[in-house]
Amino acid sequence: MTIIQANGASIPALGFGTYQLTGSLGTDMVATALNLGYRHIDTARMYENEAEVGKGVMTSGVPREEIFLTTKIWPSDFGHDDFLRSAKQSVKNLGTVPDLLLLHWPSKSIPLDETMAALAEAQQRGLTRFIGVSNFTIPLLRLATELSPIPLVNNQIEYHPYLSQDALLPFHRKLGIATTAHCPSARGKIMDEPVIREIAEAHGMNPIQVGLRWLIQQEGVAAIPRTSSEKNAKSNLKVLDFQLTDEEMRKISALRSTNYRICDFEFSPVWDAAA
Numbered sequence: 001m002t003i004i005q006a007n008g009a010s011i012p013a014l015g016f017g018t019y020q021l022t023g024s025l026g027t028d029m030v031a032t033a034l035n036l037g038y039r040h041i042d043t044a045r046m047y048e049n050e051a052e053v054g055k056g057v058m059t060s061g062v063p064r065e066e067i068f069l070t071t072k073i074w075p076s077d078f079g080h081d082d083f084l085r086s087a088k089q090s091v092k093n094l095g096t097v098p099d100l101l102l103l104h105w106p107s108k109s110i111p112l113d114e115t116m117a118a119l120a121e122a123q124q125r126g127l128t129r130f131i132g133v134s135n136f137t138i139p140l141l142r143l144a145t146e147l148s149p150i151p152l153v154n155n156q157i158e159y160h161p162y163l164s165q166d167a168l169l170p171f172h173r174k175l176g177i178a179t180t181a182h183c184p185s186a187r188g189k190i191m192d193e194p195v196i197r198e199i200a201e202a203h204g205m206n207p208i209q210v211g212l213r214w215l216i217q218q219e220g221v222a223a224i225p226r227t228s229s230e231k232n233a234k235s236n237l238k239v240l241d242f243q244l245t246d247e248e249m250r251k252i253s254a255l256r257s258t259n260y261r262i263c264d265f266e267f268s269p270v271w272d273a274a275a
């Protein structure tokens with residue numbers, strides 16, 4: 001497994017997303033993924049499955065210290081006291097201290113200095129090993145790093161072959177933080193992409209494997225595909241077994257001008273312009 005080093009954290013480049021994997025499906029898929037070889041699991045308070053994810057981690061039989069577990073706090077809990085209460089609840093739900101605690105989205109109403117102080121305090125109180133953010137733009141990330149008394153290790157952002165993150169990625173590398181790509185297959189949309197299909201055929205792979213490979217072959221980028229099927233979880237792991245040529249990487253990168261963004265809401269920040 002490729003490991004990304006980010007300000008002291010060692011993050012496996014291929015992870016497993018759990019959005020919408022609730023109830024026993026969440027527990028079963030997390031345990032299945034870990035038994036297949038995944039060592040990085042992503043959840044959030046908002047997914048309402050932390051307890052099931054934690055149960056999957058425990059019942060998998062994989063030693064806890066081999067697993068990199070991420071959760072995220074929702075912006076409605078970004079006030080100092082709410083934040084620490086929420087972080088404590090996450091530990092309780094998961095049944096274990098997460099490796100990484102993220103701010104799920106930037107908040108438009110709660111000042112970032114208050115939240116960054118609470119995030120650092122959560123780490124100092126042993127409620128997480130590392131801290132980071134999600135869906136932060138360059139100006140917000142700059143401010144977050146300035147305000148944080150301890151280094152951030154990650155910005156989890158939407159990233160797939162249909163969306164450029166050319167402006168943000170060099171900034172992440174400059175800060176020494178990892179990029180985690182959410183919606184890495186554009187929720188399955190890349191399956192039908194002719195350019196990716198052609199490359200996939202040349203490698204005897206499917207388009208989702210090629211899209212995931214394109215992500216993790218970039219410096220400092222991790223991907224967290226979600227699937228509700230053991231077959232697809234196994235198939236997605238094969239991205240670790242092949243490489244794309246520079247020309248293939250370029251052809252896929254050219255698709256980013258599509259500028260297709262899935263997670264764009266009224267509470268989203270003003271996104272960075274493509275570089």
Ligand SMILES: NC(=O)c1ccc[n+]([C@@H]2O[C@H](COP(=O)([O-])OP(=O)(O)OC[C@H]3O[C@@H](n4cnc5c(N)ncnc54)[C@H](OP(=O)(O)O)[C@@H]3O)[C@@H](O)[C@H]2O)c1
Nearest residue numbers: 017018019042182183184185186187188225226227228232
């Ligand atoms: N920070 C944030 O704001 C944020 C936002 C969105 C997501 N996330 C995180 O990122 C993770 C991934 O994003 P996502 O779940 O939204 O989207 P995604 O991983 O891009 O797409 C999930 C979809 O892809 C399909 N799929 C996966 N592997 C496949 C394969 N080999 N063949 C065919 N179809 C396949 C799944 O269907 P099947 O179930 O049928 O396989 C599912 O419908 C989430 O689960 C969550 O942990 C974070």
